[in-house]
Amino acid sequence: xxxxxxxxxxxSFVFFLALSKDWRLFLAVVFLALPFVRLxxxxxxxxxxxxxxxxxxxxHPSGLSPWGWMLMFNLRAMAMALSSAAFFSFVNLLKxxxxxxxxxxxxxxxxxxxxSYKRTYGSFYSAxxxxxxxxxxxxxxxxxxxxxxxxxYRLSEKRAGEMNQALRSRGFYV
Amino acid sequence: MFELREVWFSYGxxxxxxxxxxxxxxxERVVLLGGNxxxxxxxxxxxxxxxxxxxxxxxxxxxxxxPSGLRKMEEEFRRSVALLFQDVEVMLxxxxxxxxxxxxxxxxxxQDVEERVKKWGNKLGIKPLFKRSPAxxxxxxxxxxxLASVLVLEPEVLLLDEPLSxxxxxxxxxVIDLLWELHITTVVATQNLSLAAELGERAVLLSxxxxxxxxxDFEGLFLNRDxxxxxxxxxxxxxRHGRLLHSHFHPHDWE
Ligand SMILES: Nc1ncnc2c1ncn2[C@@H]1O[C@H](COP(=O)(O)OP(=O)(O)OP(=O)(O)O)[C@@H](O)[C@H]1O
Ligand SMILES: [Mg+2]
Numbered sequence: 001x002x003x004x005x006x007x008x009x010x011x012s013f014v015f016f017l018a019l020s021k022d023w024r025l026f027l028a029v030v031f032l033a034l035p036f037v038r039l040x041x042x043x044x045x046x047x048x049x050x051x052x053x054x055x056x057x058x059x060h061p062s063g064l065s066p067w068g069w070m071l072m073f074n075l076r077a078m079a080m081a082l083s084s085a086a087f088f089s090f091v092n093l094l095k096x097x098x099x100x101x102x103x104x105x106x107x108x109x110x111x112x113x114x115x116s117y118k119r120t121y122g123s124f125y126s127a128x129x130x131x132x133x134x135x136x137x138x139x140x141x142x143x144x145x146x147x148x149x150x151x152x153y154r155l156s157e158k159r160a161g162e163m164n165q166a167l168r169s170r171g172f173y174v
Numbered sequence: 175m176f177e178l179r180e181v182w183f184s185y186g187x188x189x190x191x192x193x194x195x196x197x198x199x200x201x202e203r204v205v206l207l208g209g210n211x212x213x214x215x216x217x218x219x220x221x222x223x224x225x226x227x228x229x230x231x232x233x234x235x236x237x238x239x240x241p242s243g244l245r246k247m248e249e250e251f252r253r254s255v256a257l258l259f260q261d262v263e264v265m266l267x268x269x270x271x272x273x274x275x276x277x278x279x280x281x282x283x284x285q286d287v288e289e290r291v292k293k294w295g296n297k298l299g300i301k302p303l304f305k306r307s308p309a310x311x312x313x314x315x316x317x318x319x320x321l322a323s324v325l326v327l328e329p330e331v332l333l334l335d336e337p338l339s340x341x342x343x344x345x346x347x348x349v350i351d352l353l354w355e356l357h358i359t360t361v362v363a364t365q366n367l368s369l370a371a372e373l374g375e376r377a378v379l380l381s382x383x384x385x386x387x388x389x390x391d392f393e394g395l396f397l398n399r400d401x402x403x404x405x406x407x408x409x410x411x412x413x414r415h416g417r418l419l420h421s422h423f424h425p426h427d428w429e
Contacts, residue, residue: 112267115309162264165224171252171281
C-alpha cells in the first residue's frame with residue numbers, strides 16, 4: 001500500500017516534469033538523483049540520448065535554436081529517466097503494482113521475457129565461442145549477428161505464443 | 175471426463191493429428207506415448223482448450239471445447255483442468271518461486287492460497303527455493319516449481335507433458351509416488367518407455383503418421399515389438415563385449 005501511494009505520487013511528478021520547461025528544475029532533479037544511479041546505467045542512458053537526439057538537429061521547431069532546444073529536451077529526458085531509476089532503487093515496482101493483479105502479471109511477464117532473452121543470448125554466445133577456434137570472433141561476428149537476430153525473432157514469436165497459452169492455462173483470462 | 179471424436183489438427187500445411195479417438199473415464203491414468211514430433215504436446219494443448227480441433231470434437235464433461243463454448247465456462251474449466259507444459263520456462267515469470275506457485279490459485283480465486291502453496295512446496299521439496307527467482311534455477315528445479323504450480327490447483331484432470339524429464343533419480347521416484355497418491359484423472363505424455371508403465375495403467379501410442387496405433391494395457395504393448403518400432407520407441411542396438419557382438423532392441427530411456 002505504501003508503495004502504491006509512493007508510486008502514484010511519483011507518476012504525477014514525472015508528468016509534471018514532462019510538462020515543465022524549467023531547465024533549473026531538470027538540473028536539480030538530475031543532480032539529486034545522480035548518486036542513486038549505477039554508472040553503467042548512466043552511460044547507457046547518455047548513449048541513448050545522443051542517438052535519439054541527433055535527428056532533432058534537423059527537425060526542430062522553427063524559430064528556436066536547435067542547440068538550446070536539444071539541451072532542454074535532453075535535460076528533461078535525463079531528469080525523467082534518472083529520477084525513475086532512483087525511485088525504483090527504493091521502491092519495489094512489483095509491490096507498487098500490487099493493487100492490480102493484471103498490471104503485476106504483465107510487468108513480471110515482460111521482465112521474464114527480457115531475462116529469458118538475456119540468458120538465451122548468453123548461451124548462444126558461449127555456444128559460438130565453444131564452436132569457433134580463435135579467441136576473438138573477428139569476421140565471424142557479422143554472420144553471427146545476423147543469425148542471432150533471426151533466431152531471436154523466431155524465438156520471440158514462438159515464446160510469446162506459448163507464454164500466452166501458459167497464461168491462459170493458468171487462468172489469467174478468467 | 176474427456177472425449178475426443180475423430181480429431182484432426184494441423185499447423186499450417188503440416189497435419190499433426192489425424193482422426194484421434196480417445197475416451198477418458200474419471201480417475202483413469204493414461205500414458206501418451208510416441209516419438210518426437212508425433213503430436214503428443216499438441217494433443218494435450220487441445221485437451222487444455224489452448225488449441226482447437228479443425229475437424230472432429232473435443233468434449234469435456236459432454237460439453238464441446240470451442241473458442242466460444244470455452245469462454246462461457248472458462249473459470250470452471252481452468253479450475254478443473256491443468257496442464258504442465260513441456261518447456262516449463264514458458265510457465266515461469268513471477269519474481270519468486272512462492273509467487274509462481276500462488277499465481278494460478280490467485281487468478282482462479284481459490285481459497286487458502288498460502289496454505290496450499292506451503293503444502294505443495296513441501297511435497298515437492300522446493301521449500302528452500304521459495305524466495306529465489308524461478309529464472310535462476312536449474313532445469314530440474316524449474317520443472318519441480320512448474321509441477322508445484324500445476325498441482326497446487328488440485329484439479330480434476332492433470333495433463334502432464336514430460337513431467338519426469340531432467341529430474342534426478344530420487345526426484346523421479348518421488349514425483350511418481352506423488353502422482354499415485356492423488357486420485358485424479360491424468361494424461362501423461364512421454365517418450366520414456368521404461369518409466370511409462372509406472373505412470374499409468376493405460377497406454378495410448380501415437381505413430382509417426384500421427385494416428386493412434388495402440389490403446390490398451392501395458393502388457394499388450396510391451397509384447398508388441400513391431401508397434402514400438404513403428405512408433406520410434408525402440409531401436410536396434412549393437413554393441414560389443416570384447417570379441418562378442420551383441421545386437422538387441424532397447425528403449426530410448428534417456429532425455
Ligand atoms: N507452434 C508450432 N508451429 C508449427 N509447427 C509446430 C508447432 N508446434 C509443433 N509443431 C509441429 O507439430 C509436430 C508435432 O509437435 P508436438 O510438439 O505435438 O510433438 P511431440 O509429440 O510433443 O514431440 P516431442 O516428443 O519432441 O515433444 C512437430 O512436427 C512440430 O514441428
Ligand atoms: Mg512434446
